[in-house]
Amino acid sequence: MLVITVMGVVASGCLSGQESTSTSTASGETSTPEKTTNVVIYGYGSEMITLDPSTEFSNSIVVLANVYECLVKYTPNGLEPWLATSWESNENGTVWTFHLRKGVKFHTGNTMTAEDVKWSIERTIRMGLGPAFIWDPIDKMEVVDDYTIKFYLKYPANLPLIASSAYGAYIMDSRYLSTVGDDNAIADWFNQGQDAGTGPYTIVKDKYDPKTEIVLKKFDDYWGGWSGDQFDIAVIKIVPDASLREQMVTSGEIQITRDLPLDDLPKLQENPSVKVDQTASYQELYAFFNTKKEPLNNKLVRQALSYAVPYKDIVDYVLHGYGEVAKGPIPKGMLGHFEDMDTYTYDIDKAKQLLAQAGYPDGGFKLVLTYTQGDQAEAKVAEIIKAEWKKLGVDVEIRPMNWEQQWALAKSDPSKAQDILMMYWWPTYPTPYDFLFNMFHCEPEINFNLCYYCNDEFDKAIDEAATLEGIDPDKAAQLYRKAEEILMEDAPAIFFYNPDDVYVYHKSITGFKDNPGYPQVVFFYDLHKA
Structure with a gap:
């Protein structure tokens, strides 16, 4: 990730006479505040993308969900x-x-x-x-x-x-927006640091810098009303360095953050200055088999490799227990997740039997596995797979790539693409159809079905289930289960784990509650001064 110079927080008295949670010296050092402040700061790891509510599909959701509202x-x-x-x-x-x-x-x-x-x-x-x-x-x-x-x-x-x-x-x-101009003019207007929402906070235009800091101030006429212990100013501070964010939250320079080193969470749980919030996310890590290339076009080979994955050990080693082994393609807590789903478990003998049945008793083939460069969790999982599959006589070349390169290779001719692609998925909105359609539905052109899988019976089941979610969720669940059982049999992908969302927040705030339907969002309106 880019290393970005961390800007000072809102200067004391610069907005509505409110005080900052810290003061910055000329050298960039930060002093600890000695009295209660009316500013809350979320230390976030990535830059903002766009402020256009119609097109935003990435990190800027952390801003928009505080400025706009849905039905x-x-x-x-x-x-x-x-x-x-x-x-x-x-x-x-x-x-x-x-x-x-x-x-x-x-x-x-x-x-x-x-x-x-x-x-x-x-x-x-x-x-x-x-x-x-x-x-x-x-x-x-x-x-x-x-x-x-x-x-x-x-x-x-x-x-x-x-x-x-x-x-x-x-x-x-x-x-108001109709007076700004056409859709492109409106988009430009938004991206100048302006908004036209109903949410509890509004963007401070002259304090908007998508690479360093986004300042929001409370909207006095918000329909939900305000209490005296809520925050008048909310800041999203871009701090790519996770270790620095950790220092900042423990010192009180920022009040909340996430994506800290998992190794450090046990000591943070013992730190009286902060609290650690751990909740299940709607995110899952997958490895997609290239079902168009030999030998992975053989279902028995895919099943064998799926059995040769130490799922529990991966969760313990990679996530340090901050997550769960996946029970199929849909995360826990969502429609379409089934705790009693018959999934693959680690069984190296079963894997060897299936490989022999497939015509590869001694393995003898090489696979190229790609993952997103810089993702330490994916790197650790890849190394574990390489070691385990070596026991089957299967050689794995691990190829870290930036996402653009990985994506381009995956969308090329499948006969020349990677053998295995590792990536995460989380839903646009919490429906199993978002997972199952995007990653496994037949596609005339490659989009997100990066295992190049196609099964008409599977497609029919999920397409029907999607039409029933709103009127007969029980029938929809039955159809989703049928589809997922087909996936488990065909094994077009490995379903590794669902990582927990782990936030760390300072003792000076209360009211935080993670909502997995709005990934990485801190709803500032819910926060109160302790």
């Missing part, structure tokens, strides 16, 4: 009202009606209405970038009145879940 909010316990207070559908889930919250103000001062909802979704669809695909089920929208909007779908879909998406589902002020 519905996803939680691990179910969907909750957000900008919509209620919703209902017809029997087959093809017509959905949403009733909007009244009295919601945009940061521009305009009042939110159904026209804003319609315009926001139409713009995202029209631009056709990033997460626009989530709205594919929509045929048309009808504004019934200022606070009611009706969606007519091309096919049944769980629209409330789609409307909770962390990407592409944010509602914008259509009246």
Whole structure:
């Protein structure tokens, strides 16, 4: 990752007379504050990408989810009202009606209405970038009145879940943005550090630097109201160095961070100045077999290699226990995850038997495995696989590549591509269809199905399941299970583990709760001064 000079935090008194959580000296050293402050700082490891809610599909979600809101909010316990207070559908889930919250103000001062909802979704669809695909089920929208909007779908879909998406589902002020210009002009306007959302915080334009620091201030007219112990200023500080972020959170220079060295978490758990929050994520690590190349076009070979993976040892060694062995392709906590799924376990004798049955009793072949350069967890997993498969007579060439190179190779002719590709996946919104369709559905052109797998029976099961999620989740679950059992038999990929989300926050704040549906987001509105 890029090493970026860490900028000083918000200078004391520069915004609304509020104080910073620290003061920076000319040398860049930071002194510890001696009194309660009204600023909260999230130490984050990566730069921002874009501030356009219609196209953002990466890191900037950590900003947008505090500045904008969706119709519905996803939680691990179910969907909750957000900008919509209620919703209902017809029997087959093809017509959905949403009733909007009244009295919601945009940061521009305009009042939110159904026209804003319609315009926001139409713009995202029209631009056709990033997460626009989530709205594919929509045929048309009808504004019934200022606070009611009706969606007519091309096919049944769980629209409330789609409307909770962390990407592409944010509602914008259509009246104001329509005066800015066309879609490209609006995108440029956003990326100058401006917003048109309804969220509890708004972006401070002259403090917006996507490479170093993003400053947000509270929106006084936020519909949810404010209490005295919430934070007036929220800062996202870009600090690529994980060790530096660790020092900063323990000293109180920042109040919350994530992705710290796992080796350090035990000592942090003993540190009275911080708290460690560990929750299951909706992320999973996979290794995709190239099912178009010999010998991996032989199902028995793929099954053999799947048995020759010490899954529990990998979780213990790589994650230090901060995660779980995957039970198939869908993470724990989501529809489509089955704890009793019959998955592969470490059995080297079984692996040898299957290789012999496949015609490779002594192995005798070489495989090229690619992973994202710089990802230490993936590197450790690759080394373990190399050592274990050597016991089968299989030679593994480990090839670290930057993501652009890895991606380009994977999307080339499969006969010339890698044999095995390792990567993570997490959902655009929490549906098993996002995982199963993108990675395993037949594709006319290579996109994310990087095992080049195609099974019509599998496709039929997940396509039908997706139409039933909103109206018959039990039947949908049955179909997803059928599809996943097909995957386990065909073994187009190895399902390694689901890493936990681990945040470390300073004792000076309370109220933090991780929401895996909005990956890496800290909802500043939920935080309070301890």
